[in-house]
Amino acid sequence: MKSDLKNEEKLLKELVSNYNVKGRIQRERRIWINTDKEKLISICKFVKEKGFDHLSAISVTDWLKEGEYEITYHLWSYKRKILLTIKIRVSRKNPSAPSVSAIWDRNAQIHEREMHEMFGVEFKGNDDLAPLFLENWQNSPPFRKDFDWREYVKKECYNKDNEREIVYHE
Amino acid sequence: MGWRIIPKLFQNLLSKPMTVKFPHESIPIPDGYRGEHAYEIEKCISCGLCAKICPNRAIEMIEATTRENKEKYQKQYPKIDLGKCCFCGLCQDICPKDALKLTKNFFLSTFNKSTTIKYPFKTEDGAK
Amino acid sequence: MNNQVMLESTGKNEYELFFGPAHPGSGNFSVKLEVDGEIVTSARANPGYLHRGFEKLMEYRLPIQNAVLSDRICILEPLNWNLIHAEAVDELMGIDVPERAKYIRVIMAELSRIQSHIIWFGVFSIGTGFDTGFKMAFGYRDYILDLFEMITGGRVYPTGYICPGGVRRDLPKDASEKILKVLDKIDEMVKLEEIENPVLQARARGIGVLKLEDAMRLGATGPLLRASGMKVDVRKEEPYEVYDRLDFEVPVRKEGDAYARYMIGIEEIKQSMKIIKQALREIPQGEYINPQFKKPKLNVKMPKGEVYVRNEGGRGEAAIYMVSDGNTKPYRVKIRGPSFLHMISVLEFLLKGVQIADVPAIYWSMNICPADLDR
Numbered sequence: 001m002k003s004d005l006k007n008e009e010k011l012l013k014e015l016v017s018n019y020n021v022k023g024r025i026q027r028e029r030r031i032w033i034n035t036d037k038e039k040l041i042s043i044c045k046f047v048k049e050k051g052f053d054h055l056s057a058i059s060v061t062d063w064l065k066e067g068e069y070e071i072t073y074h075l076w077s078y079k080r081k082i083l084l085t086i087k088i089r090v091s092r093k094n095p096s097a098p099s100v101s102a103i104w105d106r107n108a109q110i111h112e113r114e115m116h117e118m119f120g121v122e123f124k125g126n127d128d129l130a131p132l133f134l135e136n137w138q139n140s141p142p143f144r145k146d147f148d149w150r151e152y153v154k155k156e157c158y159n160k161d162n163e164r165e166i167v168y169h170e
Numbered sequence: 171m172g173w174r175i176i177p178k179l180f181q182n183l184l185s186k187p188m189t190v191k192f193p194h195e196s197i198p199i200p201d202g203y204r205g206e207h208a209y210e211i212e213k214c215i216s217c218g219l220c221a222k223i224c225p226n227r228a229i230e231m232i233e234a235t236t237r238e239n240k241e242k243y244q245k246q247y248p249k250i251d252l253g254k255c256c257f258c259g260l261c262q263d264i265c266p267k268d269a270l271k272l273t274k275n276f277f278l279s280t281f282n283k284s285t286t287i288k289y290p291f292k293t294e295d296g297a298k
Numbered sequence: 299m300n301n302q303v304m305l306e307s308t309g310k311n312e313y314e315l316f317f318g319p320a321h322p323g324s325g326n327f328s329v330k331l332e333v334d335g336e337i338v339t340s341a342r343a344n345p346g347y348l349h350r351g352f353e354k355l356m357e358y359r360l361p362i363q364n365a366v367l368s369d370r371i372c373i374l375e376p377l378n379w380n381l382i383h384a385e386a387v388d389e390l391m392g393i394d395v396p397e398r399a400k401y402i403r404v405i406m407a408e409l410s411r412i413q414s415h416i417i418w419f420g421v422f423s424i425g426t427g428f429d430t431g432f433k434m435a436f437g438y439r440d441y442i443l444d445l446f447e448m449i450t451g452g453r454v455y456p457t458g459y460i461c462p463g464g465v466r467r468d469l470p471k472d473a474s475e476k477i478l479k480v481l482d483k484i485d486e487m488v489k490l491e492e493i494e495n496p497v498l499q500a501r502a503r504g505i506g507v508l509k510l511e512d513a514m515r516l517g518a519t520g521p522l523l524r525a526s527g528m529k530v531d532v533r534k535e536e537p538y539e540v541y542d543r544l545d546f547e548v549p550v551r552k553e554g555d556a557y558a559r560y561m562i563g564i565e566e567i568k569q570s571m572k573i574i575k576q577a578l579r580e581i582p583q584g585e586y587i588n589p590q591f592k593k594p595k596l597n598v599k600m601p602k603g604e605v606y607v608r609n610e611g612g613r614g615e616a617a618i619y620m621v622s623d624g625n626t627k628p629y630r631v632k633i634r635g636p637s638f639l640h641m642i643s644v645l646e647f648l649l650k651g652v653q654i655a656d657v658p659a660i661y662w663s664m665n666i667c668p669a670d671l672d673r
Contacts (some may be wrong), residue, residue: 029344029536030606054514055619056608056615059619061629070671074617076608078528081536083608104517105515105516106515106516106643106647107516107643109644110517132346133345133346133349134346164253164254164287168227173422197444199447201470202470204451204452219596222596223362225359225363225367256366256457257452257455259451260366264594
């Protein structure tokens with residue numbers, strides 16, 4: 001029972017013609033677009049007026065070999081029933097991105113706070129970036145791919161003299 | 171609202187409670203319950219798949235140490251640590267010869283730490 | 299109840315109160331309140347007591363091992379989280395799930411939703427002082443746990459019963475009659491709960507009102523939006539599994555206070571029972587799992603790609619974003635829990651200007667789970 005993809009194609013055409021983004025339609029109700037950091041705020045304002053008023057999640061993927069972070073914004077529209085994902089890439093050294101909390105309010109502010117703590121991304125324009133889960137954490141942000149969590153756990157939590165924990169030290 | 175409570179009160183006084191008095195009586199346990207492991211060494215082929223699929227690394231493959239066991243059983247066999255096991259049943263699903271099964275026994279609490287490790291051989295130092 | 303009180307000597311009537319983790323009415327979560335006399339002036343949420351790092355743990359395990367891990371994301375509704383993880387892996391790897399497996403998945407997910415709403419009713423009652431409601435709720439929940447033990451092998455932890463490809467075991471022969479008997483008992487309990495208790499009405503009507511514009515701005519989903527007037531449900535917007543063939547309604551209320559949320563919970567239990575009865579009548583014979591996935595395998599590679607799956611959990615909208623780069627293990631998993639926004643932004647907004655005695659009623663009427671906030 002395949003439905004036609006007219007709504008998705010119309011939306012993608014509008015975005016490509018106005019902002020020159022690269023996008024694809026994965027299946028019905030899923031559109032993925034790639035763009036640059038500078039155009040992010042204007043695309044978000046445009047898309048919010050078109051009916052995308054629910055921000056579902058903000059997430060960061062760490063591509064260690066290419067030396068970049070990929071920040072993804074997942075937006076859902078209750079009227080059109082389409083999920084739009086916007087992806088931007090920033091470099092891994094001193095990562096920073098503009099904040100969308102002026103557009104989606106407290107919803108975006110809390111997601112950005114979690115990403116700041118776990119990956120170390122600075123969001124300019126967000127005034128509440130206090131730590132959320134961890135207390136007195138002095139090392140590097142824990143979800144990066146070059147933080148060796150196994151060494152940290154072996155040093156802090158495990159006891160070498162306990163015979164039942166020998167299997168974890170291999 | 172006030173008087174409607176009286177028939178319900180009599181009904182509750184005369185009916186049985188919802189609980190059972192546990193150590194003296196118990197409800198029957200259905201088949202397929204995931205309890206303690208039962209291992210048959212005669213069927214085992216030492217492939218090591220149970221140790222690789224366990225999500226918590228609770229199974230470790232060991233060799234025999236006493237002389238009579240070394241002559242009879244020459245390969246490596248699984249040693250299970252019940253303290254790390256989450257009783258998921260993946261080792262039972264993956265075993266190609268059905269040598270490892272989960273029984274209905276769940277009375278595993280103990281005061282003696284050595285009973286939490288299950289050795290595959292029947293006569294060994296520290297094993298039952 | 300004994301609260302921990304810290305007094306700061308300012309000479310005025312203001313102090314800080316920790317509605318914290320050592321409180322019998324708060325769960326694994328703490329809120330710092332600034333209080334002036336008897337009125338709360340501001341609140342600040344303090345999460346992080348249950349942070350286990352699931353998103354990092356899932357990068358080092360195979361998909362079948364992740365299915366065993368996924369029911370610990372929120373243990374109050376384990377089969378719903380099993381289902382969303384299995385759907386994400388199915389879509390990423392392109393697996394066909396047989397029809398009988400889809401019906402079994404829907405039946406188990408709805409039983410888990412009923413069980414989670416019964417816990418909601420129980421802890422809401424004990425938070426407002428109605429102790430009999432708590433004991434009644436946990437007594438009736440046991441019938442559903444006996445059903446889980448018969449079908450999956452464990453009462454509280456089904457350890458990955460809904461796995462990528464289908465389900466791990468078939469339903470036993472007499473499962474249908476036993477499920478229908480248990481649903482009759484739950485019907486009895488719902489009739490008892492609907493009696494209008496005057497104490498509950500006095501404590502919950504008009505408390506913690508959330509208007510629709512505020513709910514959309516703060517990111518509320520699920521029963522909170524439905525209690526404020528918007529008719530929305532992920533099972534009707536983008537149907538997954540076999541929900542497009544089943545007939546059920548979405549309850550809506552307009553007031554937005556704690557009593558409206560409680561009544562929506564009860565009506566959702568009735569709708570879930572309707573779904574289970576229809577599914578038991580229409581279930582076909584056939585395979586219960588895709589035959590390639592019957593025995594767990596160690597070296598199956600996941601193709602490159604990414605996927606975003608949304609489901610309706612008991613508490614709101616749950617979602618998983620999974621990225622794979624061609625190995626056997628996923629590269630990045632992001633879990634969006636429904637309580638993440640409810641407990642930080644909605645709670646801080648609703649607790650401004652209320653009295654201290656109303657704090658438990660508002661807190662428990664939002665049906666929060668600290669486990670899927672911290673993951």
